[in-house]
Amino acid sequence: MREVAIVGAGMTRFGEIWQSSLRDLFVEAATEAMRNASADHLDAMYVGNMSGGQFVGQEHLGPLMADHLGMAGIPAARVESACASGGVALRLAFMEVASGMSDLVLAAGVEKMNDGADVTAVLASAADQEAEAYHGITFPGLYAMIARAHMEAYGTTEEDMAAVSVKNHRHGALNPKAQFRREVTLEEVMNSSLVAAPLRLLHCSPVSDGAAAVLLCPLERAKEFTDRPVKIIGSGLATGSMALADRNEPAFLDSVSLSAGRAYKMAGIKPSDIDVVEVHDCFSIAEICCLEALCLVERGKGGEAARSGLTALGGKVPVNTSGGLKSKGHPVGATGVAQAIEIFEQLRGESGDRQVADASIGLAQNMGGSGASSAVHIFQRV
């Protein structure tokens, strides 16, 4: 397999973007990624998207987006793994370049959630329809059960979870693309309305519109497009039991652990080698569980990570410097690619006020549903 680099990135602002349609968002991000790398063509394209059909009545995003990007003709397809759709798009683009099949491949993600659909019901179709969604449970409820299991097993507290939100909002306040560019206090989180006990509003990521895109090529060609390519040194994808009730330990995310193990092995690195991390904090408890499954903290120790400052900017392992899903926003199909962009920019030294000093290896972890799928990528400065 060939070595693969990211040479360009582009993303829209995340948020309620009423003036742009699904295709507008995609084209904005994709055009910016191509311009960022001075690329005038693409050999192929993957579009990560969870629910264009249910959200805005539009499937078939491969050709639609290629067409609107002025690239009709190229091989293009949509991939879906619920909220991990972007991570899977990145993996497929990586594989297509690594295989030698294509040189210039765009990995993009896009979602338009604020367009009138019943968002909670649509998102519930990422859970097990027969065993979960049909009976009325939605994602705040599923993650609330994960939170309860973690609290029971390890003594994690509501304040521990709130500290994740406080940290991510502090980071997101520094990110011009973030949906919520403001800090929140521990008291605000703890006093926000209950959504599904013990999860409160400020433990939950928002409903967002947005798109993100990165351009990949063989490492040996990277200098044609940028002076500062970032190498993808590991890619791991894994699945786990779909229904929470089928899992041995709901507080531990098997798919995250498996996908991380595969990515670490491919990259030939240890968790302690990593300088900057983006994880899938769709709910604050998710960040806690993901840190453990990624072996960035010991099992059961995720709760104290944000509280102790370990995972803050300036801490030993800065996590979600972008603001994470909580503050940056979570247009579900775009999230995995946006995470890769944060790491790409960190490793290039382009993160401004959020810059992690001298970051050379970064990791992005993107999850679907209540953790039934997870994609992990590891990146290295060249």
Added chain:
Amino acid sequence: MREVAIVGAGMTRFGEIWQSSLRDLFVEAATEAMRNASADHLDAMYVGNMSGGQFVGQEHLGPLMADHLGMAGIPAARVESACASGGVALRLAFMEVASGMSDLVLAAGVEKMNDGADVTAVLASAADQEAEAYHGITFPGLYAMIARAHMEAYGTTEEDMAAVSVKNHRHGALNPKAQFRREVTLEEVMNSSLVAAPLRLLHCSPVSDGAAAVLLCPLERAKEFTDRPVKIIGSGLATGSMALADRNEPAFLDSVSLSAGRAYKMAGIKPSDIDVVEVHDCFSIAEICCLEALCLVERGKGGEAARSGLTALGGKVPVNTSGGLKSKGHPVGATGVAQAIEIFEQLRGESGDRQVADASIGLAQNMGGSGASSAVHIFQRV
């Protein structure tokens, strides 16, 4: 890139299958494919599916299907390109094996259309939502316009199109998995009710439930799984303008032509080398247009192909020996994989009453929407 073979195949009957859910259909086909190759594990899996979300409220089919197949843990993702979703799943599995990333990869497709959804509206989400579907046009209308354009340009007649249906039903009558196992006469087609002039009911493929799966591995390992592997020698994917109104010549399918050109080039063969063909006859006019874009007949000569017997069993280029989408059925996400299975079985000499004598090279062409995406694969007996 490594050479890749198909070593096993499985599919459900296609039709109105009220007693099986989306996951049941998938598991039946996938299990049969694995048993067919005596495989006890998978390294990865792709699930082609157009609209699980809109049809049955279920997205996130990668992990769901891996879980229900007893394979939770493996990398798995859903891919979508409308009715070409199965063809794209096959291409990605091919690429994953060719790249050296994985050895045993399942390419599957599944759709459950008979479960209460407004099927015509869901399918319309494969068209351009803003330029087409929003204004009320559905697929029979789009293909009716393609038919009108072909009739105008080349003198193609309603009888020419009807001859496609007659041929495909004759083939499908011999296929135990087909939805409609009966012949129809030219008169029956010509007297069937108008759906969108000039297309009549018997010019249209049906609404179907079903699943299909094939197992891929490196050619060098194929003999571990079967004595009769079939090599994938070409894979081409292409896109074209999404909206019919944006095309230079609506009667010519650019994406089919492009994808075929790419597959022929990779395979190093000419159209005249092909012994058996499956094309995407979602409407009878589509078979006519696809034959031309695949260079199996001259441009403008597709209309006479079925009428003259050229494309019938026993003819020079047998097309849709399975019965095609028209007679075998068209569970949209499964179709591309089912086409590959027909060619796989033909090249192994397993097609019984439909067997094409001494077939050594076959082609399958799978299309999305009104032709905005097309996947072509070429297969060779080893």
